Every structure is written in structure tokens, then in C-alpha cells.
Amino acid sequence: MRHDRLWLLGGAFFALVVVAFGFLFFIRPKQQDTDTITAEAADAQLQVDKQRRELATLAKQHDNIAEFKAALAEDQAALPEADRASDFLRELQDAGELAGVTVSGVSVGSAVDLQTLLGFKAFALPVSLTVAGPTSKMNPFLDQLQVSQPRAVLISSVNFAPSASTSADKSNVTINLQAFYAPAS
Incomplete structure (x- = not known):
């Protein structure tokens, strides 16, 4: 009987080894794969x-696409692809007429490359202009330059001088500014 018990214990041990082997090499890797796939599905x-x-x-932004296109057009007008100096000079004349002053002397310098400063290709066009007219109209003209007119400009200096004429309300103003443009890359 001892021999039978030994075979019985050996058989039970062998069955246990087969179950452990099956679990470790077949079932557990599949469980790990399942866990990995479940985690990937959660991430997905x-x-x-x-x-x-x-x-x-x-989709919400698309509902406002007309506003975005209008803002883009405005921004492109503020920063054109070329210097368009003649167009800008016409804009200055129009701004002067709207404000009630006369833009007389205009001097345009050579464009200054701003790429190293800004990190993208852009230029500043130095412009000096002389404006004559009523003193009370100068601030509206400056506001027109900085806010209302489409071209992006930066006024660097304004020199005010009362006019030598008999009227006390007249003045001459010299304005130095930079008009910007950015060529398409």
C-alpha cells in the first residue's frame, strides 16, 4: 500500500506542478496582456x-468664423507683406484730412530688419512727417495714427512748435514713427 500511496502522492504532486506550470506560463501572461490592453483602452x-x-x-469657434476672418483681414492690413510706402502716405494724408490738419513734409527712411529682435521676418520703415494745423486737432490726428488707421505704427517722438503765424491756435508738429511690414515667409 505504501507503493500506492507513493504513486498517489507523486500523481498529486505532478498535477500540482502541471497546474502551476500552466498558470505561470500560459494563464498569467494572458492576464498581463489583458491588463495591458485594458489600460491602453482606458488611455485611448x-x-x-x-x-x-x-x-x-x-465647432463653437467655427460659428464665429466670420469674426475671425474679419480680425485676420484687419491684422493683415496692419502688417502688410510689403512696405507699400505710397499707400501708407495716402493713409497719412487721409488721416490728416479726417482730423482737420495738413500733412506736409514726409520723409521715408530705409527699412530696418527686425528678425533678430522678433524671431520672424519683419521690417520697420522709419517715417518722419510734419503736420500743420489747429493745436486742438493734433491729438485726434495722433489718435487716428495709433488707433484708427489700419497700418501698424509706433510713434517714437513728437516735437511740438507753435506756428509763427498770427493765429495762436496753429501749430507745427514733427512726428517720427515706424511703420511695420512682414514679408510672407
Whole structure:
């Protein structure tokens, strides 16, 4: 009987080894693969949720596309692709007429490359102009230059001098400014 018990214990031990071997080399790797796939599916679901939120945001922005296009056109007018000095001089004349002053002397210098400063290709066109007219109209003209007219300009200096004429309300103003443009890359 001892011999039978030994075979019985040996058989039980062998069965236990086969179950352990099967678990370690077949079942456990499949469980790990399942866990990995489950984690990847959860990550993918997070990405899908994120993309859906982004799509919803873009859909809302698309409803305002006309406003965005208008803002783009305005920005492109503020920073044209070429210096367009003649167009800018006409804009200065028009701004002077709107404000009630006369833009008389205009001097345009050579463009200054701003790429190293800004990190993208852009130029500043130095412009000096002389404006004559009523003193009370000078501030509206300066506001017109900085705010209302389409071209982006930076006024660097304004020199005010009362006019030598008999009228006390007249003045001459010399304005130094920079008009900007950015060629297409």
C-alpha cells in the first residue's frame, strides 16, 4: 500500500506542478496582456474624450468664423507683406484730412530688419512727417495714427512748435514713427 500511496502522492504532486506550470506560463501572461490592453483602452478613451472636447470647442469657434476672418483681414492690413510706402502716405494724408490738419513734409527712411529682435521676418520703415494745423486737432490726428488707421505704427517722438503765424491756435508738429511690414515667409 505504501507503493500506492507513493504513486498517489507523486500523481498529486505532478498535477500540482502541471497546474502551476500552466498558470505561470500560459494563464498569467494572458492576464498581463489583458491588463495591458485594458489600460491602453482606458488611455485611448481618455484621448477620445479629449478629442471630443477639442472638437466641440472648434465647432463653437467655427460659428464665429466670420469674426475671425474679419480680425485676420484687419491684422493683415496692419502688417502688410510689403512696405507699400505710397499707400501708407495716402493713409497719412487721409488721416490728416479726417482730423482737420495738413500733412506736409514726409520723409521715408530705409527699412530696418527686425528678425533678430522678433524671431520672424519683419521690417520697420522709419517715417518722419510734419503736420500743420489747429493745436486742438493734433491729438485726434495722433489718435487716428495709433488707433484708427489700419497700418501698424509706433510713434517714437513728437516735437511740438507753435506756428509763427498770427493765429495762436496753429501749430507745427514733427512726428517720427515706424511703420511695420512682414514679408510672407
